[in-house]
Amino acid sequence: MPLAAILGCAGPDLTAAERDFFRSADPLGFILFARNLVDPDQVRRLCADLRASIGRADAPxxxxxxxGRVARLRPPHxxxxxxxxxxxxxAAADRARAAQAVRVNHALMAAELRDIGLNVDCAPMVDVRAPGAHDIIGDRAxxxxxxxVADLGRAAAEGLLSxxxxxxxxxxxxxxxxMVDSHHDLPRxxxxxxxxAETDFVPFRALNDIPWAMTAHIVYSAIDPMQPATLSPTVIAEVIRGEIGFAGLLVSDDLSMKALRGGLDELAAASLAAGCDVVLHCNGDMAEMEQVVRGARPLSPAGEARYEQGQRRLNPxxxxxxAEMLDELSSLLA
Structure with missing residues (x-):
């Protein structure tokens, strides 16, 4: 069983030390950032090398x-x-047209990602923008x-799956x-x-059949005044699995974000104990990844079942x- 972790790497090419580490750790999969991306051929090679290091050709x-602001792949490539x-x-002018534009945009994104070896997109973001909140969400919503948000989020997810x-x-x-950026501090x-339940949870409840979800590093004082959702058995059991009814693979947000305090081994163990299926660590720092691996455990039978069930939802x-999708999107947005 692979380790219940998704890890990053430091640069555009896999080093011998990273290859050996990943072979030993056997994470479920990997995540790439701008530091890992040069051009399409290089990304294809990196994806192939990452999968070869753990011996799974279909690894996520x-x-x-x-x-918008959160796009790791950008021009000129x-x-x-x-x-x-x-x-x-x-959508304010034509909701059906907006939904179709979202669907086509995300189907096009899927084609662009698959072309270079990527098979999971950390999107759509279906957080409901609240007036006066920190701009970390902003136009991403x-x-x-x-x-x-639920309707357009559904269109986005369906476009990617298709x-x-x-x-x-x-x-x-x-x-x-x-009210604060969880990359730098813990929001409450x-x-x-x-x-x-009547606002923030609505899109997640409407999309509770989507195969993967990522947690928020946020304390919800009305639910668990002590622990952020990622580390809270109460939030995960009573809200994410209960009130919202999400039944898919639950992935933590990045454990290296400053919202969380403590050793990365402790955070990995606590996140999995709280009910996350998989922990995520993004920055590619070897010493930090070693800590995450020490605290993580193999993917549980329930996590494996959720992962496999999700794979069956993908259009194979x-x-x-x-070109046709790009023309349609341009027309819809005109």
Whole structure:
């Protein structure tokens, strides 16, 4: 059974030390960032080398390709997709047209990712933007209406699945009210449970059948005043698995973010004990990854079943004309 962890690497080429480490650790998969991306041929080689290091040709390799500010693939080698907010603004005039634009955009993104060896996109972000909140969400959100966010999030996830790429809904159970950036500090949301259930939880509840979700490093004082969702058995059992009804593979957000305090081995163990199926560590620092591996454990039988069930949702042989999709998207956005 692979380790219940997804890890990064330091640069555009896999080093001998990284190859040996990954072979020994056997993580479920990997995640790439801008530091790992030079051009299409190089990314294909890196993806092949990462998979070869653990001996699994179909291992998940993730990327954050939302569009707008959060797009690891950018010109000149790749298209720069629009931010989610653009589709939300289009929906104000024509909701059906906006949903189709989202669907086509994400099917096109899937084709672009598969072309270079990537098969998981950490998108769509279905957090509901709250007025006055920190701009870490901002235009990454489809909007402030939870039902609109749910509709466009569904279109995005379906577009990715149709293109053979796994979507990851984030940041469950909702990041839109955060007043600080969880990359730098631990946000606390003081909103009462009923309000959260009627707003922030709505898109996640509507998309609870999507195969993968990523947790929020946020304390929800009405649910667990001590631990952020990623480390909270209460939030995961009672809200994510309970109130929201998410039944898929639950992945932590990046354990190296400053919202979390403690050793990475302790954080990995606590996240898995709380109910996450897989932990995520992104920065590619070898010493940090060694700590994560010490604290992690093999993927549980339940996690394996969730992973395999999700794989069956992917379109195995997408037949898509990227030029046609690009023309359709341009027309829809015009």
């Amino acid at each position: 390799i993730l990327i954050d390709q939302e569009g 790749w298209r720069h997709p629009p931010a989610a907010e653009r589709f939300g603004l289009l 489809f909007g402030t209406d939870p039902y609109l 293109g053979g790429v796994m979507p990851v809904i984030k940041h469950i159970p909702g990041h839109g009210r955060s 949301v003081e909103t009462d449970f009923d309000t959260l 042989e997408p037949d898509q004309d990227r």
